Amino acid sequence: MPRVLGEGKAALAGNLPDILDVDGPIMPNWAWAGYLQPLPIDESEFADFLPGTKGVWNGKLYSVGLWDAAVALFARQSTLDELGLRTPTVDKPWSSEEFMAALDAAKASGKYEFALDLGMNDQAEWYSYAFSPFLQSFGGDIVDRSTYRTAEGALNGEAAQAFGKWWQSLFTGGYAPGTSEDPADQQTGFIDGKFAFQWNGNWRAVETMKAVDDVVFLPAPDFGAGNKIGAGSWQFGVSAKSKHPEGAAAFIKFAAQDKYLAAFSDGIGLIPPTPSAAQMTKNYKDGGPLAMFFELSKAQALVRPVTPGYVVQAKVFTKALADIANGADVADTLDAAVDEIDADIESNGGYGHR
Incomplete structure (x- = not known):
């Protein structure tokens, strides 16, 4: 939480670093708010990456993850x-x-x-x-x-x-x-x-x-x-006011090489984003003890709602599920959650959705 608050203050002050590490589902909010710019990298560079590792907003690639989770x-x-x-x-x-x-x-x-x-x-x-x-x-x-x-x-x-x-x-x-x-x-x-x-x-x-x-x-x-x-974990993006976007992009491309993706996976245990990197790991290669998780990410993974409003929607959803688990009326709780989400969307002009 302190880091999140610090990033928020830095964003408002225009003091963000060149490269940001942003949670995948939060990325659309940061892009909509003008804190991120589209990655100055051809999206084809990441064609083999798992879908959940690519942060796309309004048809443009804004962030890329060096791992995913399942x-x-x-x-x-x-x-x-x-x-x-x-x-x-x-x-x-x-x-x-x-x-x-x-x-x-x-x-x-x-x-x-x-x-x-x-x-x-x-x-x-x-x-x-x-x-x-x-x-x-x-x-x-x-x-x-x-x-x-x-x-x-x-x-x-x-x-x-x-x-x-x-x-x-x-x-x-x-x-x-x-x-x-x-x-x-x-x-x-x-x-x-x-x-x-x-x-x-x-x-x-x-x-x-x-x-x-x-x-x-x-x-x-x-x-x-x-x-x-x-699907969707932490991802690298480039701040909108970066004075060195090409240099930032060059670092992201460098870090996204299979040998480093595999090293990240072996070091922290998370899912490498490409099939070729997975084959270089101890756990996710064919026959590896965690190979199932790579298959799950390919076959079952669905990113959370790709909208700037997700930051509010996630909190409303969490409260609704906790309340229902604690015995609240299902219909009333879900209706109230819808009302709160819709009110937030309206108050923010639809978050850019047409």
């Missing part, structure tokens, strides 16, 4: 075997019915404190990154992406209502701990055997593999409109 369902192979569950694949994920049957089986076994850990204590970007793909798999969304002018129908329509009721059932039904979950459980609860399944990211995969020798990483369930996960 979420999967952590499980033990022994748990799947003991509960008699099919191992889902990217091509044939669990349906909503299979997913709930898996949770029911884990709950009925009596071996776990909860069938599923969602990391509900982390009420920051995690909610929109990790949970909005469930909404999108139901057929809803945070905002109507056809216009980005309203959330009406996307966040409170029939599909969203079905999502909200399912979401609430995870807590009323005792499948998952709620918003008062101990933060330590998100780090070690699955490892310690408190949870049969955990919805978590590849950044926790290496430590989990060290502690759980039969851990498997499963794709997101398909709730009817396709299985989806979030």
Whole structure:
């Protein structure tokens, strides 16, 4: 938070550095506000990059990430075997019915404190990154992406209502701990055997593999409109008032070479953005222990809404999901969230969307 506030003050003062490291979903807001300029690099230079690593706003490339992140369902192979569950694949994920049957089986076994850990204590970007793909798999969304002018129908329509009721059932039904979950459980609860399944990211995969020798990483369930996960992590862009845009671009191109992308991945454990860089890594090459995450990023990843208004929409969505988890009326909560998002869009002149 101090760094974010510092960057905001620097932006207002016009004192930004040549190169900015900006979170992917926040980039459109910074571009719209005039803090970033389109990258002075031909987009074809990044043709092989995963879609989630490219920050595009109004048809122009503004930022590029040297890695991406993905979420999967952590499980033990022994748990799947003991509960008699099919191992889902990217091509044939669990349906909503299979997913709930898996949770029911884990709950009925009596071996776990909860069938599923969602990391509900982390009420920051995690909610929109990790949970909005469930909404999108139901057929809803945070905002109507056809216009980005309203959330009406996307966040409170029939599909969203079905999502909200399912979401609430995870807590009323005792499948998952709620918003008062101990933060330590998100780090070690699955490892310690408190949870049969955990919805978590590849950044926790290496430590989990060290502690759980039969851990498997499963794709997101398909709730009817396709299985989806979030995409888009931190990315490099060039500040709008940079006096050295070509030099900044040259550094970004230099850093985006496969050998450095692979080195980043081996050093910090995140997903390399190109297939060729992935083959140079310990974890993401074909047959590597985390190769599944690269496949998930290719097959399932969906960037968060590409709009300057996302910075507000994410906060509204997070509060709505937390309230629903805590027992609030689903329809009323989603309607209120739509009203708040639409009011913000209107007060900002549509954020440049026509």
